[in-house]
Amino acid sequence: MAPGGAGAAPLSVVLTDIEGTTSAIAFVKETLFPFAERALDAFLDAHAEEAAVAACLREVRLMAKPGEDERAALRRWMAEDAKIGPLKTLQGLIWRQGFVSGEIEGHLWPDVAPCLRAWARSGLFLAVYSSGSVAAQKLLFGHSLAGDLTPLFGGFFDTAVGGKREAASYAAIAQGLHRPPAEILFLSDVAEELDAAAHAGLRVCQLVRAQDGTAASGRHPWAEDFPGVAAAFGLPVPRLSAA
Numbered sequence: 001m002a003p004g005g006a007g008a009a010p011l012s013v014v015l016t017d018i019e020g021t022t023s024a025i026a027f028v029k030e031t032l033f034p035f036a037e038r039a040l041d042a043f044l045d046a047h048a049e050e051a052a053v054a055a056c057l058r059e060v061r062l063m064a065k066p067g068e069d070e071r072a073a074l075r076r077w078m079a080e081d082a083k084i085g086p087l088k089t090l091q092g093l094i095w096r097q098g099f100v101s102g103e104i105e106g107h108l109w110p111d112v113a114p115c116l117r118a119w120a121r122s123g124l125f126l127a128v129y130s131s132g133s134v135a136a137q138k139l140l141f142g143h144s145l146a147g148d149l150t151p152l153f154g155g156f157f158d159t160a161v162g163g164k165r166e167a168a169s170y171a172a173i174a175q176g177l178h179r180p181p182a183e184i185l186f187l188s189d190v191a192e193e194l195d196a197a198a199h200a201g202l203r204v205c206q207l208v209r210a211q212d213g214t215a216a217s218g219r220h221p222w223a224e225d226f227p228g229v230a231a232a233f234g235l236p237v238p239r240l241s242a243a
Ligand SMILES: CSCCC(=O)C(=O)COP(=O)(O)O
Pocket: 017, 018, 019, 020, 028, 032, 083, 088, 091, 129, 130, 131, 132, 133, 136, 137, 140, 164
């Protein structure tokens, strides 16, 4: 049966990942991470005593390798693209200045904003689930290439709800949204995240964006872009604007 075929519960929620799904992996790795890396020392020198930052640094010390200082651990995790809570929280705090000043604009693939708008207009509830902190998610969508898209979203979830490769996280999101899992469509580039979401009963679609070098896992429905998702799952497709 096709992904959106007869017998499937109607979808009421689209839950989307960011990196590799709405936004280029290269934007995260070549713009966001280097910005945080460059600003890390000055940020920690200025803010290490503030409660939120101090709490992150305590967590970093617990998770760092023996003998590794906090800044070295943070830099190593950034190089590894490790999805570690205190790192993601600190990155979000550091990126704020770049987004607010206009130095950074949140990358979105050109197909994303028109589909999100069409889906929201049709009554679908939109939410984000990313390893990036909720604060960082709001910055990216609030200062995106397509303008401020935050009003389109009714929910933002990060790994405070649990890891993206754990089925329990998706069950908790469904419960938090008061929706049956089968009414939620989760979009991600990472097959293991889709495995976990499908295990929790969500519908899933892998974004296989050529520019990101993503490979289709073969385990899940997939699409090259958001209009492809719309076609596969019977969601509205945005009207084409005249060239
Ligand atoms: C504004 S979110 C920045 C992206 C990021 O730091 C990240 O880890 C994204 O991971 P995702 O779960 O969206 O693939």
